[in-house]
Amino acid sequence: MRKLLIGLAIFFTLFAIALSVLPFDTLAFLPIGLAIVFGLLLMQKSNENQKKFPKILLTVAALCSAFVLGKTILVKDEVEVDQTFEQQKIETKQEAKKELEELEQLESDLE
Template sequence: MRKLITVIAIIFTVVAIIFSVLPMDTMAFLPIGLALVLSLLLLKKSEAAQKMIPKALLFVCALCSVFVLGKTLFIKDEVEVDQKFEQQKMETKQEAKKELEEIEGLE
């Protein structure tokens, strides 16, 4: 049972690291929470000599949660208006209107 929990905790910890790096915001807390719970359960079921892996997993999960929380609080998502694109869009509209007027004038 301990080996199964260890494998699952490691898998969720790796997924938590991946989700932390990707721009998934608070969705990364789901695998982090599962990895934390499994690591705590593993820590409880381990003997004194076997507690190194659960402690390492808890440390990595804590770092991931701090990283995700920092990204969520301090990095703002801003959409910048691209003036060049807007100008090209207006020019394209004007050209399309001129072409339609020319086509209507030919008929």
């Protein structure tokens, strides 16, 4: 039972680290919570001399939690309007209108 808990705690701790670094915002709290739960269960199943590794896993999970919480609170997602793109879009529309007018004029000249 202890080996299963070790495997699950390691898996969810590594998964929590990966999701903490990637831009998944609060979705990372799911594996963090599971890593903490399995870490606590591992602490209960361990002897006194075996509790060092579960403490390390719990510490890493707590640090991931603090990192995700800080990233969620401190980093603001802002959408900036790209003025050059907007200008190019307007110019492209104007050029398309001119081309259509030229085509219409050529068509009327042929008739």
